[in-house]
Amino acid sequence: MIGIARMLERGRSRRERVRGRLMAAGAALATFLLCAAANLTAFEIDEHHDYYSVFTDGMMRPGTMTALVLLTAPALAFVYQVSRLAAATRQRRLAALRLAGATPGETRLLGAYETGRSALLGALAGAAVYLPVNLAAQWIFNERVSPLPVPYVPGAGSSVPAVPLPLVAAAIVLVTAGGVLSGLAAGRHVVASPLEVVRRARLTRPRALDLLLVVAGAGLVFAGFNVVEMDPIWRSGVYVIGAGACVLVFGLVLATTWVIRAAARSAGRRAGSAETLLSARMVEADPRAWARALSVVGLTVFLGSAAGWAQTFVLFDVWSVSTFRMVIYVLVDLALLGAMVTSAAALVVHQAEELLDHRRSFASLAASGVPIASLGRVLTRQALIAALPVCLVAGAAGVAALSWISFSATPTTAWAYVYPFLRAAVVTALGVAAAVLVSRAARPVLRRAAAPGELRFE
Amino acid sequence: MLEARGVHKAFGPTRALRGLTVEIGEGEIVAVTGPSGSGKSTLLHCLAGILRPETGEIRFDGRRIDSLGDAARTTVRRENFGVVFQFGQLVPELSALENVALPLMFNRHGREESMLTARSWLERLGVEDCAGLRPGELSGGQAQRVAVARALVTGPRVVFADEPTGALDSLAGERVMDELTGTARESRTTLVIVTHDNRVAAYADREIVLRDGTVASAVTA
Incomplete structure (x- = not known):
């Protein structure tokens, strides 16, 4: 089997090679971030240290780790979306393999091998980059403030703590397994027989399970707060809150499938132009795919909005404004911006895939005299119809999730209450704008999809 | 009305x-036939302004359309032409x-x-249900x-x-051709059909047979 896989690998097209490299890049980033999160376990707990609290404080460290783990989400979403690229080529290859005598299981394994290999190479590269960065940071920042989550122990002088190698290895295994699973998942809707490739009907409708996740996540967060309140020393409560927040956010994002479908249906009913009608109906036909593609954009908007409450009391001088806190906030915002860019890139992949699926319809419309600019507007409006509800729900949920902070402090100015809402509005607008802007990046694919050549073959 | 003169096109x-x-006259129904690879679809795409020939001229109403830019040809198509394909033209x-x-x-046009206009065309073609x-x-x-209705609307x-x-059984194909040619004659719409099926070609006023990228013969019904 490995021999066949290697043979196929040698014969890969240029597009397939690019796909492999993009997957490896996403896997490398995810591994780097996971290693950084894992490395925090190497810090000694030192609750009284001013500058290293986010790394060493028993209460704050889980939050930092959760944030780093959450930052891997855009990278992993990118890997998954890239694994779906060039699906048509892969489907033809699967059919050819079945014709050559491969069983359905063997074809699935070959698909998983391809993505798993790219993920493994990326994971090794990510770890390989992390280790020297880690060592360099220790060397540079020893006895000084370390801006990187490296295993430098405050007060430990020149003693260098061990890098948690088992956890680094676990990060590599985790990312590789993610790659294998995404390869299996990308092919699960394809049934390849020797005669043809059939695409099973995909699940496009919202599921009740999505709402169940919201309830479960909210329950965990509530339970976590109760645990912390009863016994603040028992830090498991913080982990429960972190896990609950992750489940809640995941559920919220999935639940937006319902919102996207409702928004698209409403837009379709009211559409006064062909572009809006076409885009609304296309989104309505497959809201889950849009919710999946926009999930990380939504997550970023959620976190960006939630961060507003945490920042407000520092910015408005209720608590002491320290350089440390300001640096942390800027780093958080930069991380969110990075997450937004990565998740937006995953959206381009989704639109490219959708365009390839619809290339004959688009080519036919172009042949009938519909300008490419009009079809381009269809792409933009699709992104708008899908992204607007996702970002609105995520922004509102983000503001609501941390609003309890407003009850625990007394601000000196009314702006302290206005700032989180303003910030949420800006982050929401950024999320929508990112989605709309990246839809323009799919226009070169549109030109190819609508080319007359697409009309020549069945 | 529609004219291709000395057209060369290579892939x-x-x-x-x-x-x-x-040369195709107003209200005429023309079938373009010939073996696979004879250039039938390429000719249709050139006449419709979808493809530009390397040399030669395509004229519509005496106006050269092959020398127009992509946007102008798109406008000509949208305002004057309808297109029906074998596969996948519906969204x-x-x-x-x-x-x-x-x-x-x-x-x-308003929604x-x-x-309303679309519904009347569906009724006309017997697919209002x-x-x-x-x-x-x-x-x-x-x-x-439905695709024919979309082309004519x-x-x-x-x-x-x-x-x-091409993708229909003979009975369904006959019905589609009846509707298409009937409506074209009724509204004096010029119809250019590419086909390799003699039964479809029989609906035309004139048959142009292509071979190796040139006209082998032209037969008037």
């Missing part, structure tokens, strides 16, 4: 059209009614007006009649049909 090393010349996410209304809406169905729920014959002066019955 890489393959020469699809070699100095081909044809799967839209209902049959919405698919037919789409070209009108692209021409900036209600477009839907399918108005609310999506292409996946239609039979091949029904889908092709803007009142084009020329309709190009590329193997319009």
Whole structure:
């Protein structure tokens, strides 16, 4: 089997090679971030240290780790979306393999091998980059403030703590397994027989399970707060809150499938132009795919909005404004911006895939005299119809999730209450704008999809 | 009305059209036939302004359209031509009614007006019962009649049909051809049909037979 896989690998097209490299890049980033999160376990707990609290404080460290783990989400979403690229080529290859005598299981394994290999190479590269960065940071920042989550122990002088190698290895295994699973998942809707490739009907409708996740996540967060309140020393409560927040956010994002479908249906009913009608109906036909593609954009908007409450009391001088806190906030915002860019890139992949699926319809419309600019507007409006509800729900949920902070402090100015809402509005607008802007990046694919050549073959 | 003069078109090393010349009159129904690879579809795409020939001229109403830019050719197509293809021309996410209304809406007609006109065309082609169905729920014959309605809904002066019955059984194909040619004759719309099926070619006023990218013969019915 490995021999066949290697043979196929040698014969890969240029597009397939690019796909492999993009997957490896996403896997490398995810591994780097996971290693950084894992490395925090190497810090000694030192609750009284001013500058290293986010790394060493028993209460704050889980939050930092959760944030780093959450930052891997855009990278992993990118890997998954890239694994779906060039699906048509892969489907033809699967059919050819079945014709050559491969069983359905063997074809699935070959698909998983391809993505798993790219993920493994990326994971090794990510770890390989992390280790020297880690060592360099220790060397540079020893006895000084370390801006990187490296295993430098405050007060430990020149003693260098061990890098948690088992956890680094676990990060590599985790990312590789993610790659294998995404390869299996990308092919699960394809049934390849020797005669043809059939695409099973995909699940496009919202599921009740999505709402169940919201309830479960909210329950965990509530339970976590109760645990912390009863016994603040028992830090498991913080982990429960972190896990609950992750489940809640995941559920919220999935639940937006319902919102996207409702928004698209409403837009379709009211559409006064062909572009809006076409885009609304296309989104309505497959809201889950849009919710999946926009999930990380939504997550970023959620976190960006939630961060507003945490920042407000520092910015408005209720608590002491320290350089440390300001640096942390800027780093958080930069991380969110990075997450937004990565998740937006995953959206381009989704639109490219959708365009390839619809290339004959688009080519036919172009042949009938519909300008490419009009079809381009269809792409933009699709992104708008899908992204607007996702970002609105995520922004509102983000503001609501941390609003309890407003009850625990007394601000000196009314702006302290206005700032989180303003910030949420800006982050929401950024999320929508990112989605709309990246839809323009799919226009070169549109030109190819609508080319007359697409009309020549069945 | 529609004219190709000395047209050459190649795809890489393959020469699809070699100095081909044809002329099509207003209201005429013309079948373009010939073996696979003879250049039938390429000729249709050149006449419709979808492809630009390397040399030669394409004229519509005496005006050269091959020398126009992409945007101008698109406008000519939208205002004057309708196109029917063998496969996949309907948008799967839209209902049959919405698919037919789409070209009108692209021409900036109002939604209600477009839907009304589209419904009348579905009735005319005998598929009004399918108005609310999506292409996946239609039979091949029904889908092709919806496609014919979509091609005719803007009142084009020329309709190009590329193997319009290629994916249909003979009965459904006959029905589609009856509707297509009947409507074309009624409205004096010029119809250019590419086909390799003699039964389809029999509906035409004139048959142009292509071989190796040139006109081998022209037969008037």
